Amino acid sequence: MALFRGSRPKTPRKLDAMRRFLLAIALCLGALTQAQADDLQQILQVHADEVASPSRRSVGVLLDDLVASGLPQVPRFLEEWAGRTVWQGPDGRFFFGQEDGDQITLTDLDSGETRIEGRGGFTQLRPNGGVRRLIGTALVQYQLEDPDISRRESAVAAIARRPAADQLAPLVASIEGEPDDTLRARKTQLATFLSARFADTPQERIAAIDSLAQDTTVEARSVLNQILQTEAGVAASEPDGNIARLLNPMEAPDEYYAQLVEAGFAPAQTGPAVIRAALEAHIRDGTAGGVPLAQLGTDAARERAYAALSKEGLVPPLVTVETRDYALNAYVFYELYDEPNAEITAAAEAALASAEQRVAFAQAADLALDGLSLASIYFLAAIGLAITFGVMGVINMAHGEFIMMGAYTGYVVQLFVPDYTLSIIIALPLAFAVTFGAGVTMERLVIRHLYHRPLETLLATFGISIALQQLAKNIFGTQARPLTSPGWLDGAWVISDVIQISYIRIAIFVLALIFLALILFVLKRTRLGLEVRAVTQNPGMAASMGINPDRINMLTFGLGSGIAGIAGVAIGLYAKVTSEMGADYIVQSFMTVVVGGVGNVWGTLAGASLIGFLQKGIEWLNPSNTLAAQTYMILFIILFIQFRPKGIVALKGRAAAD
Amino acid sequence: MRKSFIAENPSVLWFLAALSLFTLTVVLLSEATGTAMISTSFVKTLGKTLCLCLIAIAMDVVWGYCGILSLGHFAFFGIGGYAIGMWLMYARTETIVLESLQNQVIPPTPQEVSDAIGNQIFGVVGSSEFPLIWAFADSLFLQLLMVVLIPGLLALVFGWLAFRSRVTGVYLSILTQAMTLALSLYLFQNDSGLRGNNGLSGLQNIPGFEETSQATISIVFFLASSVALGAGYVFFAWIVTGKMGSVIKGIRDNEARVRFLGYHVESYKLFVFTVTAVISGIAGALYYPQAGIINPGEIAPIASIYLAVWVAIGGRGRLYGAVIGAAFVSLLSSWFTGGGAPDIDLGVYRIQWTDWWLVLLGVSFVAVTLFFPKGIGGLFDYLVRKPS
């Protein structure tokens, strides 16, 4: 039996028994006065307070009673209770209730009679998450072989959430008759998990454990870790039992000493505060421990005084480093497995080690995937700049605001087109059109006049940026606006429990790829691209060849701005839509372009990849502080530019001239 | 034959005269020393504005005269503020702590005093240890030295690296912007040892002068800012005149040509960059005791961009232009956002300036760049030198 000493909390059995006894009496009494059909209400009334406001710690008794009653109404009641459709009347009786404005349709729990009443006086029962989980567990036995697949699924989910020994047999029994393939596979998997922990013989358990070595899911590892739970302890000599490991107290002497003190094996340490309190308690004629109070302003004097006091036997002796270490060496610090069978723990250790190795690989892959996703977001945010800044050399500080305009366009479209898929399909080209228009207007009105004064372009576009930002605030308010992705972009692509990425990020990645291809195509394969390159390299010569530089500049700038608008829709979908969202990306985007190398779309790609992967890498080194990662990344960029001023993909020859 | 310094810079005398007159007027009208026509809070605003004017002329020298558009000078300003703020906080807290420990039976150990001070200062951000950078916080002299040294050293190292690799123009602007962004992000961390987002506060309470009223303190700082601005003006006027001034302006106009003439362009740039950084640090050290609080938001990239905006609106390449720009725009800003400007009712729509001021500022900024590249200072020139 010792094998089954699981980690389940011990239920207060005495109390349980007493409740059952009371219930039995109540049922007997009830049976005398009421018809058999009213049983459920009867049971609930015994526990009325618990039903009305259940608590995770105490609801178990009620659930046990309900299940033990064997009444056919119980499963429905449990489902409705968890679903918050049970109401309590002013007289304390419980009903299934359907709220409808000020009215409520009440259904009797036992007889199924319905009636309509005013809502006043009726309260809805709202069992919390912890209680709902227990209800789910209690429902398992009714739902495991239910014809309705959603019920079976919720039963399986309940088992996964709270695995218990007594679920193993019914679960295994239900696998055979399971018609749904996916659910059958899931049931088999869960059965393995359960047998690893709860099967009858060690052989069965070890077999199940061994099969988990291949499994990288969080659940599988949690099963193994549960088996491998240990308890730390300290004793004078090595204890009996399945010892996991012995610990070296010298690694953290003070902490281990605290354990000794707690276990009552050693006197408490005398820190400065203790010494001070002891001295204050033993002041005599302006001295403590023979030292005048005025001289007690140093640690050395205080320790001297304390030593004098302890010699008199007034205070416990000073615990010095030597006495501490001596005490530590006299005891054994150990960790003991909860599981007494050493073979099982050995198998579990082996399986866990194997699984964790796989997990480490998977985590590296996941990190790479996150890096790739971040890189594609940076790329998408920066690709418009790669054209306006990289190709044309225009510093557009309002680029971020074009991103914002795109996102707000998406929001406005969703106001009018409630279908999310359709609205995104409309929003993407519309955002392009809006920001293309804005870009062209800005180029015509402002930038055109400043082509030979790049620093002033920076300042003028900054002015436009703050004006646009404030305009957005005035129009849309400072509150973040919702931009909701269509249903088919919800959720994540789950490769394994460790490697997964949300569909929206994949969509952004794909979008980034499309734009990379599109821009390369436009610049390299079209007449427009040829003219753009001609104008940027030598506007005078291009003009004499019959190219209209004004038109080309205008179109190029519009193109770069339009792409920013589309990026805005994408970024708004995965993050937020606020008037300040553009400002979050502008500095980053400029750095992306500069690090990558100006004048080259591939450079921007390289820059975005470098920054994205680097940031994820630094985050991984210090997962608790994302801000530090950003700081170090910027420092890296500053240094990088110092040593490679032209960026990763540096242009050579005349095109590289400033 | 070289002309005398004053003859070459007629604006210096005019400026000093105007500044003295202004200072005198404010002193006479203030609460502490005069008729109380000007409230203490407005004296503080004016004192802060003088500090902003000081960093604006530094910016003008580095950008308007030397052609380096630095978008990171507010970082130096902030460092100056933090350096002085550390002493202000430490000394103030030390007084409080010693007072509270005084009536204990057993005299405190140095460790206990330091723990108590640390707990007071960093308890707010959930820590109590003194970080290493606070090592000199107990000494006013050393912290004053920091006000000058840290911005100077940072500018020297950063400038040396950047100018050495010939990072110029827009790239340099973005690089300096990255610098101030990195610094502000670093300071935003709670673990940075400078109280993270909370920054250093209560700086208006000067240790040792607990009994002095804020009205008096504000006027003292106002005078100090005024003196600093005057001295800074003369100093920069001296730098941009004479041979060195010519080289600096030459670098702005055609860096390559100056280099071919045999001048070591990098050294000149580094000198200008570092000196302006030091002056910015001093301006910051005077500004924040008047503001009362410094936090990392102060050195976010946007602050430095605004600095460039002031200088551009005031008119680059003329020191008084920077002063006019900084004073004009920052005072106007606080007037508009403070609800000082009356709303305009258009019937269908009510223009509230708190909402529309930034739009106006942005648009007027574009207009200045496009149509008045010489800024307000240019207008001034036009009026003064009309005959020519």
Added chain:
Amino acid sequence: MKLKFYSMATAALLGSTAMAAADCADPIKVGVLHSLSGTMAISETTLKDTMLMLIEKQNEKGGVLGCQIESVVVDPASDWPLFAEKARELLTVHEVDVIFGNWTSVSRKSVLPVIEELNGLLFYPVQYEGEESSRNVFYTGAAPNQQAIPAVDYFLEELGVEKFALLGTDYVYPRTTNNILEQYLKDNGIAADDIFVNYTPFGHSDWATIVADVVALGEDGKQVGVISTINGDANIGFYKELAAAGVSADDIPVVAFSVGEEELSGLDTSNLVGHLAAWNYFQSAETDANAEFIAAWKEFAGEDRVTNDPMEAHYIGFNMWVNAVTEAGTTDVDAVRSAMYGQEFPNLTGGTAVMLPNHHLAKPVLIGEITADGQFDIISKTEEVPGDAWTDFLPASKVLTSDWKELGCGMYNTETNTCVQLTSNY
């Protein structure tokens, strides 16, 4: 109807045609110090409107001490130094009798020295990190023991959470709250290894890795729960990523301390149903007082507006101030301060809020589950919890207490029986 029109007209004319002109040579002025522009405008504008509504209602009832109340609204523009400047302006130039304002802790720390120097009076309506008790500030928002600790208790007791992820924005409120919670969890037997702490910058949007880290915490089979002190906009990306990763409240519940009705209005909440928030007030509280308050608010500010916790804090704070002034018969700060102690006012959620001598309120703590329509289902409500200025869970502040009524000190060391300082820590 006629009467209402009349009183509203009076309110509009303010001091000039005050009803009891004889007593009102010196009009009663209330300063409102909330950012109307900049990053904090998103939250603080609502509170400014709330104050204007409360003042209007009070004036309809005849004002205070027979005088109409005049509101002085200034805009500190989310600029922390500007808060100090505007506070000085309110107290010295406009000579207001009381200030209602501030949202962020740093803005409060900026204002503190000014208010204490000039002996002003500030009502601060937002939940905060505690560790402060100023003679001149009344804290009507929750201290950590009125929000964070009960929420963690709920996690431990009701949801059986054994492993905690403390996610927060990197600033003082999350830092201090998480420090307190870490200690509290350790005291409750949670091992240090089972507490994962992460800080992100303001407005953070790249949550994929952090959400994955949280999911991976479940690998030792313990029930994981998230305690979120993530601030403002960053929540949107966080909850979107949470929904995308398929993390349901049944698997990994998230309780947030900075997400209320206002914040949820920027989100599609259908994927977040069941996640939690802890506050002292939810709009969904079913009491008559609340129904009336919501109706008044919608009439004042617009049909689609929601109410939230800091608004209730201002509601209680303002009414208590009015009662204290009436009791004291003057707006003199020291007299009002003495009259404030023990002031009682009914909460919008039922029960009574009491002002304690440590300048904090005793209020009930509510825990709500997010519903699909962006509201909260209240699933737990405690008795009134007295706000604690100095937390009992950090060694340095355990020995401190605040009692302005008896001890006259906001930072009193109970071990040495001395007052550490009379001004507050800023």
